[in-house]
Amino acid sequence: MLKNYYRYPTEIVEDIFGESPRLAETIFATTRVEAPRMFIAADYNVVNRHEGLGAKIGRYVREHGIGIAGSPEVFSGGEKVKADGMQSLQALAGAMLEAKLGAGDCVVAIGGGTVLDLAGYAAAQVRGGVKLVRVPTTPAAMMDAAFADYAAIDSTSVKDALRVPSVPAAVVIDVGFAKTVLDGVWRGGIGEAVRHAVAADATLLKKIVKLAPAYRNRDSAALSEIVEAVCASRQKKGPTAFGLVLAAIYPIRKALRGGLNAAAKGSSSEQTYERRRRAETYGASQARERAFCASAAAILAKMAKADGRVTESEIASVERAFARLGFSAAARRYAINVFREAKDDSRTVYEYARAFAEIVQDGPVREI
16 A cells, blocks of 8 residues: 555555455545445446446445445546536536435545546535545546546636545555556556656656557556556655745746846847847747756756666767757757756756746646
8 A cells, every 4th residue: 555645545456346355445444434335426438348347346345344325426438527517516416415425435436537526526515525535447547637636627618627625535546447448548648657757756757668668559567567656656756846946947047037138238229129129039039948958958867867877878869859859059058068967966857847847838848
């Protein structure tokens, strides 16, 4: 059993409703009563693609002395259940109220990220909050959504516009559920692992790169290894806010100011407003390019140093990468100098990731 920053248990099991008692043990530990009940909110895709799942769950709870609260609620997966004007949310909350959930009960959410969000939002609102156990079933949910500290639904065409605090009582992962997901869902899952690794754990990123070919071929063992590594990383690293300090932003802001100052110094009193504006714009652009290269190079340096040693071939790879991206020779030289210094400095990859986010204004790139 692992525990992350919020101290709730994370269990990784095989055949969650089979011989393993882990889920039952987690429910008893979570509710702390002799005869707990669980309310099930499930993803239709999971139920549909795992024949006999309902009967299997029924046998499991009977064998372990766990009651079922109300009737299981099944929702279609995908963003639409979060963007239907709260109809699915109200239906789920109504079912929870009808089941008269209390302190000795818990909500078990089985599904991908959208169903986990929906169940988490409802559980947080009903009767002042009901304990929630997340059972993620997609690779992305196993590596990210299951560990979110909030639940969100969409509103007025804005994704995740409405959020409420929602920290689970426990997370129980069975990677076997991922075997039936579509190829696109499988491929997208590794993106969540990469995003966490880039921001928090360079060693994890190298492990993901190593396992990527096997993962691409839908190797369940590779998925299991990545999920276990991500869970261990979350336990070790804590929240990524750890590295978000002003010291990381200072060099980037300084670079931007330097570019603007250089442009201003090149202006004489005879210059027209238009020429001054162009000079300032050019200076800002050049400074931003240098700052982008510097922060990206520093992140790469921390990743390369994760195994204790940075080789000349890794430095050469960074040079080639920046050349392919079309950066100027001056910016590339500056980036390599930063790379060499950053690999041995005291800052963490968290700090440089924050600096990178300060420079990059494009939303999708910042998410990566």
